[in-house]
Amino acid sequence: MSLRCDVLAVGTELLLGQIIDSNSAWIGGELAAHGVDSLVQVKVGDNVGRIAAQLQRLLTDADAVIVTGGLGPTHDDLTREAIAEVMGAELVEDPAIVEVISAMFAERNRAMPDNNRRQALVPVGAAVISQTRGTAPGLICPVLIDGTEKVVYAVPGVPHEMRDMIARAIIPDLRRRSGSDAVIVSRVLRTWGASESGLNERLDHVITELDGPGTPTLAFLASGWNGLKVRLTAKAATSDDCCAQLDHWEARVRAEIDDIVFGTDDETMESIVLDMCRARGLSLAVAESVTGGLVGARLTDIPGSSAVFRGSIVSYATDVKQDLLGVSAGPVVGESAAREMAHGVRERLGADVGLSLTGVAGPDEQDGQPAGTLYVGVVGPGFDVVHHARLPGHREQMRQFSVITALGFVRRALLAG
């Protein structure tokens, strides 16, 4: 039998529409991927009585509830109090947590404000999920409802803290409680170059074959500049059985769309490009215009990127393109400008591979080119090419798509070169 875990998102700003609750959607996806049902998800404001009332209601139907938000240090962070009320337990300060939090402040040469002590309050009987990033720890709180033990999990509303605790502590705890020894394993194929509906068409008959028992489920997850993900999820007695299923069906899927699969699971286009360069002993430099620095920012988000990435020149002003990158007079959004930028930055920064991006993010057109226009230059040992692309979306989206599109061209050049 599979567990039911509903979700309660806490925060008045969520009800007022000042922030859109994306946490519960992410949690719902994670739970589904691990065979846990989530049938009701609720948003409630910063009010002890209402938070407690919603917890009570959800716990009558669900085996578990994940509460996100309301664990901050301020007067309107009330999730701890509400859970204690539902448990009928006292809140007691945990000195170990106080120590951890004060150490975090000490590291920044600051004293811990008194308010943060509130984050060390733990309902008697609850277990603590240690914090790795923020100051708020998570909580695992057993609750007795009509003689049945149920559980409330509390995690911060800050997405990266929430995600870390769900993966590290809550999913394993739920799996243990479910008692089901069925194993669920997912594998993600990351693609770039086809729309969701296009992908759907190309995989049409594979999807039909997947409709039987003992076969994985397949889902598309549009993930912006992380590509369009194809997720296969297998459920079986052992992880070996799951992997056997996944290997078979990954091969079937790849047979249809291998040309646009660039990575699996946690690989990103930037990690792929950095790994390929590292393996070939090649350094990389980037000349950016339309993206304003986004490509370098994305590459350097990965620890160890300094082994490959030498740097970039963001030539936003036209004369900077000419003075610093040696771009000749004329339109700066076009094939020759892109090629000159790639060569220029490669020489300037003494790199093996030069990548350039020039285009129009919009809203207005430029050099008679419409918003969405992108030229990408890639020059290195054995290759010297310029690609032209037309990207959809408003300014921010177009710039993000430009990053994965450009790095995708570097990947192709390295594969071919």
Add this chain to the structure above:
Amino acid sequence: MSLRCDVLAVGTELLLGQIIDSNSAWIGGELAAHGVDSLVQVKVGDNVGRIAAQLQRLLTDADAVIVTGGLGPTHDDLTREAIAEVMGAELVEDPAIVEVISAMFAERNRAMPDNNRRQALVPVGAAVISQTRGTAPGLICPVLIDGTEKVVYAVPGVPHEMRDMIARAIIPDLRRRSGSDAVIVSRVLRTWGASESGLNERLDHVITELDGPGTPTLAFLASGWNGLKVRLTAKAATSDDCCAQLDHWEARVRAEIDDIVFGTDDETMESIVLDMCRARGLSLAVAESVTGGLVGARLTDIPGSSAVFRGSIVSYATDVKQDLLGVSAGPVVGESAAREMAHGVRERLGADVGLSLTGVAGPDEQDGQPAGTLYVGVVGPGFDVVHHARLPGHREQMRQFSVITALGFVRRALLAG
């Protein structure tokens, strides 16, 4: 007395995280702007029993419920059935609606599929909100709960259809029922430089004063590299009264924390810096190391930034710092390196203002400096300073905080210079 209208978003895909429910957030904002409280917002899947159960629950506390989604023509669009169940009314086909829908198809030279007849089903006693765009009409359904008349509004999940019906039919109906003309207006002060708990302490007695009637509510919204927001929300008879309240209390709040308030409402640190430079006729160039291009990316995310931002040099490799920016040999994370980078990029790119960032994003230390170390150089007409900061967080967060921190130092330099 102000009405309470809760929200129910219907769709299994919302629970699975395949689509993020942004409808209820938008509805919550609209309701608040018209003085209607929305205290609980729920997501539920495509299941008649569960939709009906959630409606029952919400109607026990709320005067009204807006249901969005589940009005499509397919077998898993079940909102109509669930509402009829809660009303204890029959569903009857409305020939007028059938005509409208078939006319819509006729316009596209197509016959109406039989499925669409389902969209003409109306619970006996309900009023219809005519459709202007999609094929699904909305519904206004009176429900008697313990002798009190309450109301369920049904609108499609398609955002533009939903928004049209809310504005055209539902808000006016709610205002009529409430008999109140209370208006709600919010104002956000954006701060950078204090932790949420630190801010809470500095505003402690203002918060106490705000506890009375006829005063705005105050909330903190931690928004990462968009700063820490202080939101004042006033409720009064007219928007003028609201603004008077907000003016008074904004002054009170500023009296305590004006040193760290950098903007209001939609202003960001980058828009502020760009505006200040533009107003002073100053151009800006950036030398980035630890942020890898993030500062330039952030600045150029704003249309029109090219009037101020000339570009940046991302000197990730040490020898690039030396060759391109003229940084002398020695540690590259430190005060003199930061100063040389700022001067170097200012000259190289011929800008009025030079900004530099060098630091350690982690996970490992560098030049004997721990992760979180940041040095910022700001040089321009009348100023030439280097700031040192210790930032919290893991790699990504530290880099994001570096951006707003560095731009904050530019703002201060321009204010002083």
